[in-house]
Amino acid sequence: MNLHAIRAIYIFEMSRTWRTLLQSVVSPVISTSLYFVVFGAAIGSRIPEIEGVSYGSFIVPGLVMLSLLTQSIANASFGIYFPKFTGTIYELLSAPISYFEIVLGYVGAAATKSIILGLIILATAGLFVPLHIAHPFLMLTFLVLTSVTFSLLGFIIGIWADGFEKLQVVPLLIVTPLTFLGGSFYSINMLPPFWQTVTLFNPVVYLVSGFRWAFYEVADVSLGVSVGMTLLFLTACMAAIWYIFKTGYRLKN
Amino acid sequence: MPSIISVANLSKTYASGFQALNNVSLDIRRGEIFALLGPNGAGKTTLISVICGIVNPSAGSVTVDGHDIARDYRAARSLIGLVPQELTTDAFESVWNTVSFSRGLFGKPSNPAHIEKVLKELSLWDKKDNKIMTLSGGMKRRVLIAKALSHEPRVLFLDEPTAGVDVELRQAMWQVVRELRDSGVTVILTTHYIDEAEEMADRIGVINKGEIILVEEKAALMHKLGRKQLALHLHKRLEVVPAELAPHRLELTHDGTELIYTYDTQGERTGITTLLKDLSAAGIAFKDLQTKQSSLEDIFVSLVKR
């Protein structure tokens, strides 16, 4: 195991985070605050409590998830796409490191950043609504699992992308809609039965539901199913990366 | 002494179907400076990329100090430093950070003293905190060299290292390369400046259209193909070479003002004395004379044209 290399990549990627601190932290915090002002205060005051939780509090886990998902993907995909774009990837490919170590360095850094961000957003939310976290440890577990899973997905997108447009396409066309339709802002029980069934094909539902349970012990699907689906998604991403590296897909000629 | 790099029957066909390397076999000796010459698109960069692990070979094998580059890639790659042909750098990083990053990537514990030494040798010390995008092209090139040297490689690949580097710096760079060689590092370089290969290399390989067409000691190569020419600028134009001078096999330039005599510097006698005697006997006067040695460049051009 080339620990020095993993450390080098990790530090290098994190230093990019510090350098771009403004975009990476300030903008999600601002957008979260806007959500609270619009959904929490303006609209939420007219929405009744959902299973005993005020609407403002109800959307907190969903909002954190929304940021985790988009930020994890953005960070990880950019982290590996950029060296491909500038050509500095030559060094990574010629270094005595395994693909596993490359993933560890890049995904580790991207996930770290997301986790920090998630906690910052949570703290921001605390300024607007009373926060109650019934199962802090489980909450953190979901936070970490989601960050890692979607950083892996971002890494895959970064390797697949051969232009900046492709880098944007997946988050914009797939992840954002799935998050909005995944029960971030409502309980799926509020939907007509047909749409409830459709929604069950959306992986984000399971993430949000499990995460929300850790806060308020209310959930759309059972906790076990949430955990199971999250792990399944994690495994799928790892399998995809394993395949990419086994074939050298889009990295080596 | 076993060779440090051994390339056996290496072929590379790119996904486009283009065959860039065709059954290349090559041994690089420990501690030598090996110059790889070849026209644009000959396959120099491809060959280096395969050895360094950037491009997958289609067939054949490579070992570095006995380690197979595929099976034993960690051991093989940690011995190698690569300076790529393209100026690819992390624009927003500082010189110090990017060089330290390379050292870590190659599995070496951090060693600020070594990085300092490398940066000083390459005259980059006063730029160590600069962002790379604020450097000039020649400085970026040196940053790439510093990155390659950061992890104390035993083999250094320089893919056209002096493209875009001014004369003074080029000299300084060659000094660094010589010192590396003296410390036991094997250096493989590609260049389009043939005088560079002539000045620096111990051995020279010529590659053309994906095939190695010659590998030779530089001295032997120069010797073997080293001919000299004596050009005599005549006072009066000649229409033809006088018959009595035929044994000297002189050439007359088409404007008739110059006689060219070709001789072998390694021969026992060059025949110059007799030639000059015969010339004055024939009443041919000349106002100037000049000798010219065929350079590696001429050799190279004649090889590649074949």
Ligand SMILES: Nc1ncnc2c1ncn2[C@@H]1O[C@H](COP(=O)(O)OP(=O)(O)OP(=O)(O)O)[C@@H](O)[C@H]1O
């Ligand atoms: N990724 C690639 N896909 C397809 N063909 C490629 C690729 N990279 C290089 N080639 C082709 O392989 C051949 C050899 O290229 P290479 O870069 O090895 O040449 P070179 O000897 O380094 O040339 P130069 O002196 O211009 O640097 C060229 O014809 C080039 O077009």
Ligand SMILES: [Mg+2]
């Ligand atoms: Mg080249």
